[in-house]
Amino acid sequence: MVIAAREKKRLRDAVVRIAAASDARSLPLLERCISPLLRVSSSVYAAVVRARRMLYDAGIFRATRLPVPVVSVGNVTWGGNGKTPMAEFLAWCFVYAGINPIVLTRGYGGGDEARMLAKHFQGSPVRLGVGADRVKSALSILEQCGKLDTARRRSLAKLIDFGGNPPAWPRNSEIGVAILDDGMQHLRIARDVEIVMVNAVTLFGNERMIPWGPLREPLDSLRRAQVIVVHHANLVSTERLGAIVSILEGHLDGSKPVFAFSEMAPQQFFCPSQDRSLALSSVEGAVVVCISGVGCPDSMSLCLVQLGASEVHRLDYNDHHIFEAEDMVAMEDKILELKKSTREVVVAVTSEKDYLRHPQLWKRHEVLVLCSALKVINSRDFMDLLANTMAK
Template structure:
């Protein structure tokens, strides 16, 4: 381990030793990962929230709102709200607000304070069935959680297995031991065998149940609100772009759908699009349909959009038994 990674690792240890977790008065499910970059946390949070609602619970999401300027704690408004601004709340909270229109979402870097804010702001009648879902929470020390769900990307699980900045690990692999439930995401696109990856995980956590999940294309979503089958992309010439952590995973999904990609452009994760970016994309597409991710589309809503642009919506599809496992465990808390 190099000096910078050693310093980073020492900081992690000090934080764990000095910061005491605070407990909220309602139950908390945390969804997080071990690495920098995307493991599919946002689709997973959306799916778990939807399942909680189907089971009669009242979920409230606590999110950091990365790169959003609003300091919080504050509720994330929907797109229809005149106070909505992607710059204020961040792209991932904006996507969750778009997909989960009746679910309160609180932005605050300190998720414990965010939870207190929600408890003080939401109707008292909601509290008996209220649960908090902590977005990107595996490293968030200040808030106690009742269930810690760890996502591991089967496409690229741990990079070079080194801590940041030498590698992509946010914590050492030994931190896997804290997880109550583990999901191997993008299992359908795994670059190592799932058996090998499972054995690796079991070196650090012998007891947590391990499930597999995939991120499946569900529809093409247009700015108008209309949707279409992703099957219409077969043999269709498209121009695609993405500003996410794993843009080439998005490209691979498009290829799997049979799309004829005439050009693919990648931007940095959380890229803030300007009108000149979109005008250049429109010109380069030269009349071909333009496809991007849902996360990118929410960042484009305040710009002048081409008529032929849409987003590929991805659904988190997890192995049978996962939801019963976490919600039955939650009922025992």
């Protein structure tokens, strides 16, 4: 079983490297050999995606129109694009404007994103619907809580602000908006705003469809977006951001979405073994072992460098990885190895999403959990579009 698991991980890692490689000639021979198999699977996947989209566009498959406005947050590539943090960010913006939202998430990969959202929304008016059938989840919550009066929603729309106002919870329970987390491929629900998240660090990899590449949709799907948000914008140069916008515009074929930028702003470290928060300066000058199972581990290591880490040594696992005791052994071995070779403080760091998958496991080890929140930059047009949608 252990050998099988290792071989499975090696295969997954190979697929990730193939997807990220802009030039296949740079890949090892074995990975170049499996690329033709991935290419065939990719062609089948692309055909299915396009056929499904055509069936919805032709009205053969019908999307359900909810009785409240729907904002979809999605992407065209796999993992690490900031979909769930953006869904959370928007939920708070609506709450601060006096509009109760539903956040609809499928709970994929063991439900780590759903678990994190539940923790962050605890005690707030945000309702969380978790499950594959998001139509059923939404209608159930709307039946229970009721729908916000349209005139009231329109009057509150002008209060939508990305400025981080202090919370003033709505006094009623009626729902005024639904937010689809990872909604771009969820065609069963009609949406009023399509927000597409794009990772500035990894962009589109080799620009091939899954499993040959990272694309979940053809790049011409970007034309459906009303808003394109370039995420992790703080981790690349200004020149690179300009180049990314030019690349995106090349796929839009005349459509004119609003462009915005976002980042994951570090808030604090949390130490599970001591059950206390620590300052972000805790890693300044330290040698860091970054252990994570997130969609874009590059972004986390770059963030730690920006926080002042002198070195970052990565232990990367697949997105949604369920950490076990053997993974902790690998981490402790790496820490011990580094302590023997450096005079600097050695610190282990993981992400909040990784921690919440198995809190009790992490509490038995000296690890810092990096807690971050999404921040939107250059947001005026984005904010105005949302306000106008809610005012209709």
